Amino acid sequence: MDIARTAGQPVVPPFAGAGTWEAPGTTDKIDRFLATMKPASPCVVVDLDVVKAKYAALRGLFPQARIFYAVKANPALDILAVLAALGADFDLASQGEIDRCRSLGIAAARFSFGNTIKREREIAQAHDAGVPRFAFDSMAEVEKIARAAPGAEVYCRLLVGGPGGADWPLTRKFGCDAEMAADLLLHARSLGLRAMGVSFHVGSQQTDPWRWQPAIAAASGIFQACARRGLDLAFLNVGGGLPAQYRSPIFPLAAYADAIDSALRENFAGSRPDILIEPGRYLVGDAGVLRAEVLLIAKKSRRAEKRWVYLDAGRYNGLAETQGERIRYRLRTPHDGIRSAPAVLAGPTCDSTDIIYEHAGYELPLALEVGDPIDFLSAGAYTASYASVEFNGFTPIRTYCI
Numbered sequence: 001m002d003i004a005r006t007a008g009q010p011v012v013p014p015f016a017g018a019g020t021w022e023a024p025g026t027t028d029k030i031d032r033f034l035a036t037m038k039p040a041s042p043c044v045v046v047d048l049d050v051v052k053a054k055y056a057a058l059r060g061l062f063p064q065a066r067i068f069y070a071v072k073a074n075p076a077l078d079i080l081a082v083l084a085a086l087g088a089d090f091d092l093a094s095q096g097e098i099d100r101c102r103s104l105g106i107a108a109a110r111f112s113f114g115n116t117i118k119r120e121r122e123i124a125q126a127h128d129a130g131v132p133r134f135a136f137d138s139m140a141e142v143e144k145i146a147r148a149a150p151g152a153e154v155y156c157r158l159l160v161g162g163p164g165g166a167d168w169p170l171t172r173k174f175g176c177d178a179e180m181a182a183d184l185l186l187h188a189r190s191l192g193l194r195a196m197g198v199s200f201h202v203g204s205q206q207t208d209p210w211r212w213q214p215a216i217a218a219a220s221g222i223f224q225a226c227a228r229r230g231l232d233l234a235f236l237n238v239g240g241g242l243p244a245q246y247r248s249p250i251f252p253l254a255a256y257a258d259a260i261d262s263a264l265r266e267n268f269a270g271s272r273p274d275i276l277i278e279p280g281r282y283l284v285g286d287a288g289v290l291r292a293e294v295l296l297i298a299k300k301s302r303r304a305e306k307r308w309v310y311l312d313a314g315r316y317n318g319l320a321e322t323q324g325e326r327i328r329y330r331l332r333t334p335h336d337g338i339r340s341a342p343a344v345l346a347g348p349t350c351d352s353t354d355i356i357y358e359h360a361g362y363e364l365p366l367a368l369e370v371g372d373p374i375d376f377l378s379a380g381a382y383t384a385s386y387a388s389v390e391f392n393g394f395t396p397i398r399t400y401c402i
Contacts, residue, residue: 073280244285288380314347
């Protein structure tokens, strides 16, 4: 499949109030909210109808899978409530996220404590609250779980290969190799835990659907190794990674479903395990817009070719994923369509690393002025949830769910 022919080049919609645009990234509801409510910037506005539509599309293409929403992508209570009503389960990274979901009355049986780096007392608290399953990727973590959550359901996270198409790779820090994974699962059983499955993550914003194939093949090897030693695993968690629409074209969701299904048929044949999937960015990314404001436009010398455009949002209050210029959002200004020129975008803090885009080839209209709004499209994921610390005294970014 040719990605350029399949997905086409993404189009930036007109500025708020200029009409309907059907592609991902914004909606008329968001535009009306920004135009009429004029919320203080920076802020994130999320259209809950888009979240519902994304969930329905995912459910349609993965009808037999259990869908665990990765709460870290956007923990807004309204989003959690909508997904809970639709039947989603929840992948949780901390006791704080568990408490947040429980505050909505969501049953703990729908939770998975997916962080492989947990405090032992948090494992015990989660177990006492009824959380049934825990992830691990090391001997020490297995033994913590055995002490703090005796008899719990556990699964081992597999270390998968290099970045391979992911804009935000998750290699090295998480997971263990396949041979070690089988040994750890068997050790978990010997400690009285219910060793149930294997998980992996092919990288966040994964633009290559076929990256799931080698990971599923490796997981199949673990299933076989465990079966030879008397342990039949029950489920395979194929992780997150499904993308949102940023600057580069992406495959449609159906291409990912086809690639994953093909790999499962090839590697598990008639003994396919139960499938879990952990979308985060896919469900909420395209549902949100981050509204920022221009604070300053400056040049560093009279001969400088590029303007520096400073915004009230930056790497420390909403745009952390622009680190290394990895996630490249589509931008929208009130002056789009007229003459533009290369620009460097930077945030408001007194930190020299607070540069959003310098090398990614962004251009902004020459008519742009101090006080103008700039919208970052498809910004519903990993924006407000990253902006939780008042670095330099800037207030954490606010989320509006509509």
